[in-house]
Amino acid sequence: MSRYDPQTLEAKWQSAWDEAQTFLAKADPDKPKYYVLEMFPYPSGRIHIGHVRNYTMGDVIARYKRAAGHTVLHPMGWDAFGMPAENAAMKEGGHPKDWTYNNIAVMRAQMKPLGLSIDWTREFATCDPEYYGQQQALFLDFLEKGLVYRKNAVVNWDPVDMTVLANEQVIDGKGWRSGAEVERRELTQWFFKISDHSEELLSALDGLDNWPAKVKTMQANWIGMSRGLQFSFALTERAGDFEGIEVYTTRPDTLMGASFVGISADHPLAKKLEKDNSAIAAFCAEVRKGATNEEAIEKAEKLGFDTGLRVKHPLNPDWELPVWIANFILMDYGTGAIFACPAHDQRDLDFCRKYDLPVIDTFYALDDTTPVTTEAFVPPKTDTVKWVNHFAGLDEATGQDAIDATIDFAEAAGWGEGKTQYRLRDWGLSRQRYWGCPIPVVHCDACGVVPEKKENLPIALPYDSGNEPIDFSIPGNPLDRHPSWRDVPCPACGKPAKRETDTMDTFVDSSWYFARFTAPRAETPTDADAAAYWMNVDQYIGGIEHAILHLLYSRFFARAMNITGHLPDSATEPFDALFTQGMVTHAIYQTTDAQNGRPVYHYPEEVELRDGKGFLKADGREVQIIPSAKMSKSKNNVVDPVAIIEQYGADTARWFVLSDSPPERDVEWTAAGAEAAYKHLNRVWSLCDRIGQMDPDAPGQGDEDLKRAMHKAIFDVTSGVESFGFNAAIAKLYAFTNTIQKSKASHAVQREAIMTLAQLMAPMTPHLAEDIWAHQGGTGLITNAPWPDVDETMLVEDTVTLPIQVNGKRRSEITVPKDMDKAEVEKLVMEDDAVQRALQNGPLKKLIVVPGRIVNVVI
RNA sequence: GCGGGCGUGAUGGAAUGGUAGACAUACCAGACUUAAAAUCUGUUGGGGCGUAGCCCCGUGUGGGUUCGAGUCCCACCGCCCGCACCA
Numbered sequence: 001m002s003r004y005d006p007q008t009l010e011a012k013w014q015s016a017w018d019e020a021q022t023f024l025a026k027a028d029p030d031k032p033k034y035y036v037l038e039m040f041p042y043p044s045g046r047i048h049i050g051h052v053r054n055y056t057m058g059d060v061i062a063r064y065k066r067a068a069g070h071t072v073l074h075p076m077g078w079d080a081f082g083m084p085a086e087n088a089a090m091k092e093g094g095h096p097k098d099w100t101y102n103n104i105a106v107m108r109a110q111m112k113p114l115g116l117s118i119d120w121t122r123e124f125a126t127c128d129p130e131y132y133g134q135q136q137a138l139f140l141d142f143l144e145k146g147l148v149y150r151k152n153a154v155v156n157w158d159p160v161d162m163t164v165l166a167n168e169q170v171i172d173g174k175g176w177r178s179g180a181e182v183e184r185r186e187l188t189q190w191f192f193k194i195s196d197h198s199e200e201l202l203s204a205l206d207g208l209d210n211w212p213a214k215v216k217t218m219q220a221n222w223i224g225m226s227r228g229l230q231f232s233f234a235l236t237e238r239a240g241d242f243e244g245i246e247v248y249t250t251r252p253d254t255l256m257g258a259s260f261v262g263i264s265a266d267h268p269l270a271k272k273l274e275k276d277n278s279a280i281a282a283f284c285a286e287v288r289k290g291a292t293n294e295e296a297i298e299k300a301e302k303l304g305f306d307t308g309l310r311v312k313h314p315l316n317p318d319w320e321l322p323v324w325i326a327n328f329i330l331m332d333y334g335t336g337a338i339f340a341c342p343a344h345d346q347r348d349l350d351f352c353r354k355y356d357l358p359v360i361d362t363f364y365a366l367d368d369t370t371p372v373t374t375e376a377f378v379p380p381k382t383d384t385v386k387w388v389n390h391f392a393g394l395d396e397a398t399g400q401d402a403i404d405a406t407i408d409f410a411e412a413a414g415w416g417e418g419k420t421q422y423r424l425r426d427w428g429l430s431r432q433r434y435w436g437c438p439i440p441v442v443h444c445d446a447c448g449v450v451p452e453k454k455e456n457l458p459i460a461l462p463y464d465s466g467n468e469p470i471d472f473s474i475p476g477n478p479l480d481r482h483p484s485w486r487d488v489p490c491p492a493c494g495k496p497a498k499r500e501t502d503t504m505d506t507f508v509d510s511s512w513y514f515a516r517f518t519a520p521r522a523e524t525p526t527d528a529d530a531a532a533y534w535m536n537v538d539q540y541i542g543g544i545e546h547a548i549l550h551l552l553y554s555r556f557f558a559r560a561m562n563i564t565g566h567l568p569d570s571a572t573e574p575f576d577a578l579f580t581q582g583m584v585t586h587a588i589y590q591t592t593d594a595q596n597g598r599p600v601y602h603y604p605e606e607v608e609l610r611d612g613k614g615f616l617k618a619d620g621r622e623v624q625i626i627p628s629a630k631m632s633k634s635k636n637n638v639v640d641p642v643a644i645i646e647q648y649g650a651d652t653a654r655w656f657v658l659s660d661s662p663p664e665r666d667v668e669w670t671a672a673g674a675e676a677a678y679k680h681l682n683r684v685w686s687l688c689d690r691i692g693q694m695d696p697d698a699p700g701q702g703d704e705d706l707k708r709a710m711h712k713a714i715f716d717v718t719s720g721v722e723s724f725g726f727n728a729a730i731a732k733l734y735a736f737t738n739t740i741q742k743s744k745a746s747h748a749v750q751r752e753a754i755m756t757l758a759q760l761m762a763p764m765t766p767h768l769a770e771d772i773w774a775h776q777g778g779t780g781l782i783t784n785a786p787w788p789d790v791d792e793t794m795l796v797e798d799t800v801t802l803p804i805q806v807n808g809k810r811r812s813e814i815t816v817p818k819d820m821d822k823a824e825v826e827k828l829v830m831e832d833d834a835v836q837r838a839l840q841n842g843p844l845k846k847l848i849v850v851p852g853r854i855v856n857v858v859i
Numbered sequence: 860g861c862g863g864g865c866g867u868g869a870u871g872g873a874a875u876g877g878u879a880g881a882c883a884u885a886c887c888a889g890a891c892u893u894a895a896a897a898u899c900u901g902u903u904g905g906g907g908c909g910u911a912g913c914c915c916c917g918u919g920u921g922g923g924u925u926c927g928a929g930u931c932c933c934a935c936c937g938c939c940c941g942c943a944c945c946a
Contacts, residue, residue: 083945156944165944168946218941222862294942298861505944510946545941548863548942659883665872732882
């Protein structure tokens with residue numbers, strides 16, 4: 001008897017696929033096309049078991065669609081620009097380019113043994129000048145169409161290192177290297193005008209039927225459409241050019257509860273005031289300390305400063321309100337100024353209590369008119385409430401009705417205007433870093449900002465030029481310190497000018513790579529025919545962490561590329577279907593350092609598991625097991641796919657990552673689970689071997705039963721794969737394997753069953769499937785064999801078992817012909833022993849028969 | 860802080876509002892073996908009773924809708940993802 005030998009057979013079939021160029025994506029007029037794409041990886045250096053899961057899922061879809069008669073595009077590339085390469089250069093020396101391409105080579109070599117059905121001829125990295133040169137061409141076209149512009153924006157500034165920090169480099173408001181308190185500083189930066197498309201990006205979500213509802217909800221909330229009132233509070237005395245303060249509010253109905261007017265520290269009025277008032281300047285400087293991210297701003301203690309200015313209430317000129325500068329008001333949203341209604345907003349209430357400002361109720365619950373004290377009264381806008389003294393004449397009305405009435409009232413009276421606002425801000429793409437796509441413009445003293453000429457593209461990053469080395473040991477952008485790269489003649493007037501030294505956000509790179517895959521070597525960003533043929537991505541697969549930014553930016557880019565003629569109208573929503581997979585987790589094995597009490601983390605290889613407890617192999621000490629933790633190098637709980645593939649083969653790794661958990665949820669990697677997957681594949685192989693040795697002429701029993709089980713398996717696995725129920729499909733494959741194993745059917749039927757099993761397993765374990773196919777004398781490659789058809793007539797059962805519930809609890813069951821008359825079922829139910837017993841406790845109240853499903857007897 | 864999601868045996872999980880625990884892991888028992896491993900077979904949510912069977916409890920917690928709730932609604936607890944310069 002032969003042995004399952006994955007190392008040999010996997011290498012063998014991978015070469016067979018390579019030789020036949022099986023996975024080359026080719027346009028084929030006789031077949032429907034299918035484009036499956038997994039979010040491409042960042043070349044961190046090693047593949048991660050999470051990659052294995054992500055790419056295996058995509059591969060299952062790709063292989064299944066091929067078998068089901070599609071011509072498939074399944075490409076792979078590298079999201080290769082970004083900070084880790086520069087960080088590595090800072091820490092260990094070397095060059096980001098070398099680091100990146102080395103990592104790519106290592107990861108490609110690690111990925112190939114997985115046997116993914118990828119068209120490797122289309123591979124590219126975003127740091128290839130051929131790719132980012134086309135990205136620069138896109139930028140120039142966007143610029144021409146007004147989709148890009150420059151404005152001031154705040155960044156995290158490290159005053160010690162004199163450098164811009166990314167949010168992740170700011171830890172508790174301090175720079176990660178210097179430890180200095182970070183400040184917000186304004187720089188002139190490039191922006192994509194994504195906000196012009198807010199309405200469209202929001203409304204088009206409705207058409208994305210095959211996207212998870214949660215992702216659409218998150219995007220909708222992120223875009224954040226609101227309807228409100230914009231109006232001006234007149235200042236009692238002018239302050240410079242300011243006669244009033246323009247505010248935007250989504251709750252204009254609470255205007256009678258206004259207690260102060262608040263402005264952002266970045267509001268033009270605040271900036272004007274701080275020039276002449278050192279106390280205000282000090283306060284604004286204080287507010288500008290700390291990180292720029294919204295989370296930090298929201299969590300910070302609420303601070304305010306009374307400017308001494310006063311405004312008139314629009315409904316009552318005798319009513320004056322103070323003007324405060326507050327740290328929780330964002331200049332980016334609305335007008336950068338608000339009025340506060342503490343009775344109906346917790347944040348405003350906390351602020352007013354802190355600074356002893358008045359709290360005025362504007363409405364009460366219908367049954368409770370207790371005034372607000374420490375907790376703001378914030379019912380849903382759909383609730384009907386009782387109004388205290390509403391200027392639009394309302395008594396009892398919902399919040400929404402009151403808002404609408406207020407906007408109408410203000411518009412009729414002429415002091416305000418109903419306005420639709422979006423929370424979505426323009427996308428800042430400038431990064432003060434080296435390892436990114438250079439922004440292809442030149443700054444000229446005479447001509448201003450001048451776009452590069454397209455024939456000069458790509459504007460390539462300098463690698464190293466003699467006495468101008470790319471040095472990462474000092475902070476700041478090396479491009480700034482590289483005169484021969486930076487100093488160029490102006491493309492317009494030819495006078496000396498300077499290149500833009502900022503590079504692009506790496507989100508730009510990943511916002512159009514899916515389009516580039518359709519024609520990766522084209523001399524323009526896309527090729528019209530190829531894009532028209534292969535777009536859209538039929539199935540996109542990636543992590544939920546990209547639910548908002550990457551996917552929203554890509555949706556915007558597809559529109560911008562359409563406007564500039566790089567994508568057809570049909571591709572403005574680039575991803576027809578989206579699937580978000582969960583992470584692969586692993587237990588953490590932890591002990592405590594006796595000296596300093598700090599946790600010590602142990603690698604899985606160092607730990608022996610017994611009876612659910614873990615012990616160190618070295619000295620037998622028990623370790624604490626923290627289950628299902630996100631894999632992290634610092635916690636030593638990373639599983640190396642390379643080691644798994646060496647030990648068990650790729651098919652085992654693929655089978656395991658698909659088997660245990662639903663794909664959208666996290667899966668915990670366990671050694672026992674991997675072992676079990678390996679054992680099962682061995683079992684399937686032995687089964688194939690056994691069937692191969694059967695006497696073809698010996699009579700069998702239960703041929704019909706095995707055929708029925710086979711068609712049931714085809715049906716179940718097909719629907720499982722189609723609906724991303726990979727774990728359920730695998731459970732059915734286990735069950736079908738068990739059925740074949742126990743079957744005494746004839747050789748012909750068993751052979752048909754094992755070959756069908758191989759076909760059904762082929763998307764998950766392609767190497768083993770090929771081997772079984774060859775072993776049983778199948779024609780050609782199983783990878784090229786059509787997906788098995790299900791014979792629907794084999795699925796029909798003649799009888800059905802109906803559970804009988806008494807008051808909703810299962811008490812008995814009856815087996816009846818499938819199409820039995822309802823009245824007849826009722827009669828049988830009433831004769832049932834359990835029902836008879838139950839009837840002794842009381843009379844029958846109701847009898848519910850759901851045909852083919854269930855019976856409920858209500859006593 | 861804000862937005863989104865998840866929570867089921869010892870473990871991973873299954874279950875169009877319709878028999879909770881499919882399929883697997885682990886454990887236990889048996890077969891094979893000098894023995895072990897491997898392999899195969901079987902049992903296993905918890906509790907109880909008059910133990911061929913029947914009853915009670917059980918899907919994070921507390922309420923609600925329904926003939927019927929793991930599934931729908933409300934509140935709470937815990938964990939995860941995102942918050943615009945991580946990718």
